[in-house]
Amino acid sequence: GAGVSQSPRYKVAKRGQDVALRCDPISGHVSLFWYQQALGQGPEFLTYFQNEAQLDKSGLPSDRFFAERPEGSVSTLKIQRTQQEDSAVYLCASHTNEGAGGNEQFFGPGTRLTVL
Amino acid sequence: AQSVTQLGSHVSVSEGALVLLRCNYSSSVPPYLFWYVQYPNQGLQLLLKYTTGATLVKGINGFEAEFKKSETSFHLTKPSAHMSDAAEYFCAVSGGGGFKTIFGAGTRLFVKA
Numbered sequence: 001g002a003g004v005s006q007s008p009r010y011k012v013a014k015r016g017q018d019v020a021l022r023c024d025p026i027s028g029h030v031s032l033f034w035y036q037q038a039l040g041q042g043p044e045f046l047t048y049f050q051n052e053a054q055l056d057k058s059g060l061p062s063d064r065f066f067a068e069r070p071e072g073s074v075s076t077l078k079i080q081r082t083q084q085e086d087s088a089v090y091l092c093a094s095h096t097n098e099g100a101g102g103n104e105q106f107f108g109p110g111t112r113l114t115v116l
Numbered sequence: 117a118q119s120v121t122q123l124g125s126h127v128s129v130s131e132g133a134l135v136l137l138r139c140n141y142s143s144s145v146p147p148y149l150f151w152y153v154q155y156p157n158q159g160l161q162l163l164l165k166y167t168t169g170a171t172l173v174k175g176i177n178g179f180e181a182e183f184k185k186s187e188t189s190f191h192l193t194k195p196s197a198h199m200s201d202a203a204e205y206f207c208a209v210s211g212g213g214g215f216k217t218i219f220g221a222g223t224r225l226f227v228k229a
Contacts, residue, residue: 004159031215040125042206042219043160056216091159102148102167102210105217107159 002026004108006092012114013082021077021111023092030097033105034067034077037089046090049075050097082115089113118143118209120220128226135179135194137223139207142188149190150208150217151181160206166190177201202227 005024013019025032031050035043036059045059051072060067064083069075079086089112093105123138141147148167152160164175171183181192190207204224210217 033215033217035219040221042120042208042221045216045218048215050215058216093160102165103215104150104162104165105160107152107161109157109159 004092004094004106006090006108006111008111009109010112010114012116014116015084016081018078018080019082019113021079021090021113023075023077023108025073025075025092025094026106027073028096029094029106030072031095031103032069032075033093034075035091035093036061037091037110039088043091046077079113082113084115087113087115118145118147118211118218120207120209120218122205122207122220122223124223125221126224126226128228129197130228131199132196135192135197135201135225137192137205137207137225139181139190139192139220140188141190141207141209143209143211145211147209147211149181149183150210151175151179151190151192152206152208152219154204154206154222156203163192163205197225197227199227199229201225 007022034046037043047067048056049069064080066078089110091110092108095103119142121140150165151163166183174180207220
């Protein structure tokens with residue numbers, strides 16, 4: 001079956017531009033996560049959705065970052081007025097939400113954002 | 117609060133040699149522990165996980181890890197390295213009824229012919 005897909009795979013933005021990154025989770029997966037992975041680092045948690053509800057956004061680095069999942073499936077991560085420090089790979093992951101924690105997350109290939 | 121420390125950002129082994137990737141964690145609640153592998157230009161893939169029960173966990177591709185609570189460790193091993201094992205490996209922890217997962221900085225494994 002289809003895995004988690006993300007688009008675009010690569011995005012180059014000029015500093016100050018707004019960008020929107022899309023995530024299509026595995027069909028039926030209730031939980032959806034966004035992570036930021038800087039070069040040479042592990043993924044860092046940004047935000048978590050259970051269906052359309054954003055239950056945890058504690059990892060969003062500033063109010064320039066906004067995520068939504070209005071119908072409980074596709075999610076969009078929006079970054080306003082991009083800065084060079086926003087350059088990273090943005091990963092999306094989903095899982096079935098069978099029980100709290102301990103669940104395997106299924107990751108997409110990521111979107112590599114470069115801010116010039 | 118939870119954290120993960122992976123000892124060694126790079127590990128190099130010869131083909132056929134033992135692979136040992138080290139992971140120590142900190143958690144104030146019973147942890148769930150994971151190892152993920154990332155191949156170039158691909159998403160992370162689960163190798164194995166510990167939730168409860170048996171502390172020696174077997175995963176895909178011949179990898180296994182042992183949860184040692186007294187040492188707060190979850191080291192990843194494989195008896196004999198293959199060239200195809202060359203990748204980046206991430207240890208991660210979650211728990212406490214939440215879904216937030218904390219990842220280590222990763223260890224890049226090189227396999228020499």
